[in-house]
Amino acid sequence: MGRGRLRVYLGAAPGVGKTFAMLSEGRRRRERGTDVVVGYVETHGRPRTAELLDGLEVVPRKAVEYRGTSFTELDVEAVIARRPQVALVDELAHTNVPGSRNAKRWQDVREILDAGIDVVSTVNVQHLDSVNDVVEQITGVPQRETVPDEVVRRADQVELVDMAPDALRRRMAHGNIYAPEKVDAALGNYFRIGNLTALRELALLWLADKVDEQLDRYRADHEIRRTWEARERVVVALTGGPEGDTLVRRAARIAARTRGSDLLAVHVARSDGLTDADPATLARQRTLVESLGGSYHQVVGSNVPDALLDFARGVNATQLVLGASRRGRVAQLFSRGVGVTTTAQSGPIDVHLVTHEEANQGRRWKALRGSWGVPARRRRAGFALAAVLFPLLTVVLDRLRAEFSLTSDILLFQAAVVGVALFGGFWPALFAAVGGSLLLNYYFTPPLHEFTISEPENFLQLVVYVIVGLTVSTVVDLTARRGREAAAARADAEVLSTLAGDILRGGGDGVRPLAAILERLRETFGLTSVTLLERSGEDDGLADPRSWTIVATVGGAPCTTPDEGESDVLLDDGSLALVLRGRTLPAEDRRVVEAFAAQAAVALRQRRLAETAEQVRPLEAADRMRTALLNAVSHDLRTPLASAKAAVESLRSPDVDWSAEDRDELAGTAAESLDRLDRLVANLLDMSRLQAGSLGMSPQPVAAEDAVPRALAYVGPDVPVDIAVPPGVPEVLADPALLERVLVNLVSNAVRHNPPGHRVLVTASALGDRVELRVIDRGPGIPAEDRDRVFEPFQRLGDRDNHTGVGLGLALSRGLAEAMGGSITIEETPGGGLTMVLTLPAARARGERPDAGQAHAERARGGREAAPDPSAPDPSASDSAASDSSASDSSAADPLMLDRVAAFRDRRGDGGDPSNERGQR
Known part of the structure; x- marks a missing residue:
């Protein structure tokens, strides 16, 4: 049984009717006697789409529980067990609910195809990975669900479902796509004429590329050499001579006349390795071609016209641009030349012979x-x-x-x-x-x-x-x-091969490759020094040092002007100069030197691009942080403010006579909202202090069996958490208030993701000179590739509700842990779930004084009777942390927390007993 065939309906925009087309195809196949089932179809409440489901067998969906809510997804096992001939699966780019068999629906489809079942599916162009960022720039709407382009490209059939923008907007206005209350907003935002036109063009271009691949594959399979003018392709032939720039620009203008045409440049190298091409000129012309949106190619052939035409026919070229012959009129009497021969043999390919300054000049006496x-x-x-x-x-x-x-x-x-x-x-x-x-x-x-x-x-x-x-x-x-040229070409090839190896080994940052190129040039030709100069803003002549700036140099004393060296090579229209000192090089070596110079110029550009990228990266990060902050905080700041404002205004309203219970409830609502706002601001301040390196701390020995109950008391009175801290776990060296906040965030996160009926487990253990605190849940877990993202600020990975906090908890927790000399890592819980591991240095490992540890142990032995006075300040809390966060102060004197501490000690059975290990220590 072979692999199933995949047919994809590609939608140019939402609402063009791709699901309708998929269901219509399913009904047509069923009428022809094909066994068709519906694996997953989303009708979005559209009656005409729902009508097409009548008469089609629908495989029941699979229910998946996530955060106390039940969702339905494609049941891959049921579809494979049913084993139909064709399965209809909608929304190929859909992201499955965490805990499903696969993370993405296209992975579900791949399993069904591997089982030998044909699949008909749908996807919109904005969900393709390659155009996802372009769509966001055009529409301003990020697409979070994507599918790799390769998945759709490998489909056996891709059919475009398209509609004119005006017709799609009319369909929207008639209520055939969205509910009436959403139509006006959609028409004024995503479904604007410009957006739909751009999406339509993206879909057409993407599909044209796939069709082009299929055409090339068909021509290769059937060994078709004739040119099919399905798409305009302009090939320009480069000889490495100075006329190449003129030819490239002329070919680019020809290609620009037809939208969507391709520009290809090709250089034919002789098979004997002997060539008159200038490597530096070829490198410059290659850069020019790529800057104009074309591609550069090099082929080897003993007969230049045949090799050139073979390449043109292989890429299905429609036009060929050549330079007029540089040979003199007498030489043309004995041989027609490449241009005339290529034109005579080109067949349906149009050939343009472009004149230039070197045409008909013949060979110079110097040459x-x-x-x-x-x-x-x-x-x-x-x-x-x-x-x-x-x-x-x-x-x-x-x-x-x-x-x-x-x-x-x-x-x-x-x-x-x-x-x-x-x-x-x-x-x-x-x-x-x-x-x-x-x-x-x-x-x-x-x-x-x-x-x-x-x-x-x-x-x-x-x-x-x-x-x-x-x-x-x-x-x-x-x-x-010829023998001499072959020997020189072999030597040049060895030198250039060594140069390429030096560049690859030198690294990709552009700094070491530049030095490696200059050093290799100096060693190859036995020079005293090699200097790369760049023309500065002042232009006082080539001999004035003020006109040049030293970019890089190797060897002895550098040259400050091109005139100070025995040889020099000018690059980039004279803006760069490679100056050689030590000896005068013969003319036959200049080609290799120019190749070195061209590579040095490329390395310099790469270095500056890398430097620019490094300068821009912090700005990009700051911009992303600012955007994320505004998006995440806007709701969380407004909500508590609005609640507090509404409660206070209600209390101040003279038109309502509130009862005492109502007043208490409104005052409590205002206080709760302000507390929430206070915690949010405290987190933001702590995050800013962490990033600025100005967060104050007071590290001291802290017992894990004390810190965990304090954190639980702050989380809530009835949190489903079990504590398992065995005796003998060393104290950790940490700021008590900051440690408590870290534990609060970790435990709160675990409780929020833990399934109903399961309890979070907090354990502690010693590992060398460090102590590990583990917060274990049985939730859906996090994929390995996303585990670092959860510690980024303003990230709510996996949250379907976009307003469940600003996503600072884990980021702040890791920052606080690292500030205390520890770390937070993520592990997979055996049997399913997630384990947050907080690692901190043990107090003994830092040379803790015995009296400090003993004093802290005495404070920990008090039990319920020895509980500190709630009105007294907590000596374990740092002044800086207490001033930064109200949460630290409130938890330090919470009577409920003290009761939990005493109850926890009673469960352990070591209440005030000085015989236990903690008391002895």
Whole structure:
């Protein structure tokens, strides 16, 4: 049994009818005899959608309990057990209730597909991961439920459900999408014309990309090489020459004429590794292409036109942009060139030949001089050999004239020309061939001692002699030049490979790679120093140090201007200069130096981008914190203020005669609201002090068996909490008031998430020089990837109610714990649930004085009879904490808390008994 097939209806916006289309498809398949069931469908109260469910088998949903409320979700087990041919599952991006089989519905669908069942599902474009942030920028509404793009891309069929914005707004106004009381707000916010138009375009573009992938796959599977003009794609060919910038910009303008077209740049590298391309120029042109929204590619081929057309056909290109030939008119007579050949073989691909400044200029003499195959020393020796060998050969053959014919003389001279060509290259061989022909004509061709030839046969022999000599010398020189170029290319490749390795090993921050590039350049060419300069705001000339700033340098004394070095390379239109000191580099090494310079410029840009990102990161964090604070606190500040204000205004109202009970109730409401507001402000102040590092503390030994009941007394009189602190647990070194607040937050959080009928367990244990306090619940738990998020301020992970506090409890608790030298970590409770582990240093481990521990133990042995006077200040509470939080003061003298402490000691049986371990210690 294979995997099931997935069909997805992609909605351009909510309400376009994707669920209606899914149910209609299900009914069509059922009418054709297919076994179809409804796994999960949400009708949202729309009658026409609900009508389509008639006659379709609906698999009962699975009930999931969460925080005392029952929710229904897709029953994956029931669908797989039913084993239909097709299952209809709505809302692919839905997030399941905590405690469900999977966290997301698309994971449920994946299980159903793996069971061999076809699935028809729905999703809106705003729920796709890749466009989620774009949708939030457009609509201002964050989408919390998302689905990975790959899940939808791997679907066997994706069908767009679309509707014109005006038609969708009319459907909304008629009440076919939302309830009448929500229509006006929806039309004025999310369902504005601009928002719907943008969502529609996003859906069309996303689906076009998927269709494009399917088309490429189909063409590859069927080996289709012809161009299908389904989408405009412009390919620009780069040679690494200076004309590349002109070609890229021209191709970008061509691509911009058609919306949604692609721009691709390609460089064809020769398969023999020999190329005239400038690496620095190619790097600059690649940056230009990417800045214009295109992509850069490099292919290898021995025949440039064939490789170029193979690439263009492979990407289904419709237009090809080439530069006009740089070769001279005479050279074009012997070879048509890349442009003309590509145009003749392009077929349905349109070819643009763009003129530029380098067109028809031919090869410069400097380039020709630099293409000599043999070194200058061998060329000079070749000329000397020709000057000595041919006169000597003439003298010898003149004395042996009776024994050799003219043909033999020409062959011997021909052998001498070949020898000179092998040793000295083309130019000495040319000199030898011309000089030898003159000697043969003067001394051996009748009439003798005259530069005339009487016999046509003799003339033909001399001409053939010259042609063969030139041909052999050309081949020898070309071979030598190619060998030299191959050796240089191999050396360059090794240097650049080492450079790439240095960059990768140097790190990704842009700082170390820049130094690694300059150091590798210095070592490779044996330089004294290498300096990267940047032009400053002042422009007093290249030789003025005030015009340049040293960005990076390695080696000896840095250069302050480009003129101070033996060589320099200008980058980024002269704004950067790489200055080399130590020796003058030959011209053939400049290409590699320019490659180093281009990489140095890239590394500098990366470093500055990293620095900018580091500067922006705190601002982004502060902005996120500010936004979260405003969103979270606005409700929690207004609610208690409104309640207190309403109660006070009611008491002050002269129109109502309140009874004593009513007055007490209103006063109690006002006091409770103000207490809630006071706790919120205290938490905010403590969080701000933690972030500023100005929270005052007074660490002292605190017994866990004392701190836990105090915290429980503050949480509430009837909290379902069990305490299991075994005897012998060392005291912790902490601020009593801050420790109490941490425990209050942890216990309150556990009670809030614990299922009904279960009790929270608080335990303590010693671990080396530290003490661990564990708060254990049996709630839904937290996924491992989200455990760090719960300690971020203003986070209410998993809360469906957006107004259950501002989300500062756990963040403040971790901050207080770390301020006291401890930590808070999260563990999974065996059997299900969450365990908060508060770790604090043991008092003994910090060198606690015996008298301090004894005094604290004496305070702990008092029991109910020894309870402190509620009116007396609590000596264990720090002054700073008491002034910061009213919760600390109230809990220190709460009679109910004292009763709980005494009851806890009575349960342990160590009430005031000095024989127990605590009393002995």
